[in-house]
Amino acid sequence: xxxxxxxxxxxxxxxxxxxxxxxxxxxxxx
Amino acid sequence: xxxxxxxxxxxxxxxxxxxxxxxxxxxxxxxxxxxxxxxxxxxxxxxxxxxxxxxxxxxxxxxxxxxxxxxxxxxxxxxxxxxxxxxxxxxxxxxxxxxxxxxxxxxxxxxxxxxxxxxxxxxxxxxxxxxxxxxxxxxxxxxxxxxxxxxxxxxxxxxxxxxxxxxxxxxxxxxxxxxxxxxxxxxxxxxxxxxxxxxxxxxxxxxxxxxxxxxxxxxxxxxxxxxxxxxxxxxxxxxxxxxxxxxxxxxxxxxxxxxxxxxxxxxxxxxxxxxxxxxxxxxxxxxxxxxxxxxxxxxxxxxxxxxxxx
Numbered sequence: 566x567x568x569x570x571x572x573x574x575x576x577x578x579x580x581x582x583x584x585x586x587x588x589x590x591x592x593x594x595x
Numbered sequence: 596x597x598x599x600x601x602x603x604x605x606x607x608x609x610x611x612x613x614x615x616x617x618x619x620x621x622x623x624x625x626x627x628x629x630x631x632x633x634x635x636x637x638x639x640x641x642x643x644x645x646x647x648x649x650x651x652x653x654x655x656x657x658x659x660x661x662x663x664x665x666x667x668x669x670x671x672x673x674x675x676x677x678x679x680x681x682x683x684x685x686x687x688x689x690x691x692x693x694x695x696x697x698x699x700x701x702x703x704x705x706x707x708x709x710x711x712x713x714x715x716x717x718x719x720x721x722x723x724x725x726x727x728x729x730x731x732x733x734x735x736x737x738x739x740x741x742x743x744x745x746x747x748x749x750x751x752x753x754x755x756x757x758x759x760x761x762x763x764x765x766x767x768x769x770x771x772x773x774x775x776x777x778x779x780x781x782x783x784x785x786x787x788x789x790x791x792x793x794x795x796x797x798x799x800x801x802x803x804x805x806x807x808x809x810x811x812x813x814x815x816x817x818x819x820x821x822x823x824x825x826x827x828x829x830x831x832x833x834x835x836x837x838x839x840x841x842x843x844x845x846x847x848x849x850x851x852x853x854x855x856x857x858x859x860x861x862x863x864x865x866x867x868x869x870x871x872x873x874x875x876x877x878x879x880x881x882x883x884x885x886x887x888x889x890x891x892x893x894x895x896x897x898x899x900x901x902x903x904x905x
Contacts, residue, residue, distance in 0.1 A: 568708045568718035571697040574782040575704045577791055585796035592799045592808050
């Protein structure tokens, strides 16, 4: 895809990282 | 007299001969439109097999970019190097195909897009899964109305253990699982359902620490919903990236990825099922009214277009 189209993906990735709630500790892997 | 001395776009120089770089090299060899003329990698042992086939080998990216025969540069480097190497190639007047993700920040990505426009060269990003046969068919079915109104997309990414190397360093990778294989889930969500209006996400670690679990809810501008679930804790060798697309009339299921590189196996990777209500239920996301009773009851519901405010 074009670089311009790929910007939308980068933008979504950044939005996820910027707004995500991060768990206070590691996920319980049992 | 022909005075155009621009190198042919089909003359490709490949930078980075790691795992994905080798896949690109094989694809270039198979393409009738491209010819591999040069490769570059900091690991000298990777060069001789290419040099034996008449391909020029370089130790440094800059040397390949300066090669006058190279018309297009293919960048298959660790993510943090995408920006500086791609920018150097653009400024040298080369077309560029860069592996996903384009860059590790939106600002850098915008700089590359602007630089390519100013230089008059093409900038492409390898969002290869868009072109899987099953994905092309799913897109055709959605756009042709076969599933009715798209309602929900669920994208799974169940990976085996981390690969090791630079991918395990968030500073080099640009984050954790989402910045790596997760990028495929993001661009496919956008590809199938369009722009995203709202995002809700829960991760097990900050970007700088490299997340290995992610649950993401997307609200698309259309009013449809999306769910992405991703983890790096599956059995060794796992690459489970099932996609399920539910529409008002049918559900599509894409499953059976054979490997990261070869795409779906030749079997029935794409399946389509009618909705539980046999297509009688009509999803109306913009009315704000909740259905009552069983899903199969409202057979006389007006057309989904009625009352729509897209």
